[in-house]
Amino acid sequence: MYLNNKVIEEISLHALKTYPEECCGIVTGNDDRQTAHPCLNIQNSLHAEDPGRYPRDARTAYTIDRKEIADIVSLAKQKGEGIIAFYHSHPEHDPYFSQDDKDAQTVFGEPEWPDTFQVVVSVKAGKIHDMKCYKWDREKKDFIQNKTSATNEHE
Numbered sequence: 001m002y003l004n005n006k007v008i009e010e011i012s013l014h015a016l017k018t019y020p021e022e023c024c025g026i027v028t029g030n031d032d033r034q035t036a037h038p039c040l041n042i043q044n045s046l047h048a049e050d051p052g053r054y055p056r057d058a059r060t061a062y063t064i065d066r067k068e069i070a071d072i073v074s075l076a077k078q079k080g081e082g083i084i085a086f087y088h089s090h091p092e093h094d095p096y097f098s099q100d101d102k103d104a105q106t107v108f109g110e111p112e113w114p115d116t117f118q119v120v121v122s123v124k125a126g127k128i129h130d131m132k133c134y135k136w137d138r139e140k141k142d143f144i145q146n147k148t149s150a151t152n153e154h155e
Contacts, residue, residue: 003027003034003085003119012128015121021058021123025048026069027085028076034084037072039064057139061100062088084134085117085132095120095132097143111136118143 003011007027014023017039018049025038041062046054054061076082090096090102097120105111105118114136136148 001031001084003117005038007034008125008131011087011119011121012131014038015123015128016126017125018058018089019126020091022060022062022089022091023086024064025121026063026064026072026083027087027117028072028079028081029084030081030133033142035080035081036087039068039072052136059091065106068152083113083116085119086113087119087121089123091123092125093122094128097134097145102143110139111143114138115147 011023011027014025014036014124017023021042022041023038024041025036028035028037041058043054043056043058043061043063043115047057054063088101092140098119101118101120105113118134119131120134121131127144134143136142136154137144
């Protein structure tokens with residue numbers, strides 16, 4: 001499955017809108033229809049409330065409120081759709097899937113959403129620089145770059 005051009009454009013616009021902070025969101029849908037759901041990055045609030053536990057702010061981290069995730073998942077299920085991807089941006093950095101990204105997506109070493117794509121958008125100097133897609137590899141027990149799905153990436 002590929003993300004359609006409209007969703008890729010919406011993710012890119014969301015990343016530009018939130019720059020220089022990280023954006024985050026969820027893509028729901030099926031083979032026929034896809035919807036990007038831009039989410040609120042609550043990382044600044046978490047950092048302000050407890051900088052010891054959350055040392056990074058929204059310029060270098062993101063967190064989606066669990067209730068917002070639950071609401072999007074519920075709406076998708078009502079429509080007979082699934083979760084296709086989670087996305088976030090890396091302002092002034094390349095679109096790699098960091099250890100922090102891996103930690104945020106896994107519980108006890110396994111992802112909560114193993115069949116979803118993880119899309120990372122690089123924004124540099126206020127412009128989209130690159131976009132990469134990652135997917136959980138059950139054998140390697142790691143997220144690996146996926147060059148054939150989600151964003152029509154090329155080597």
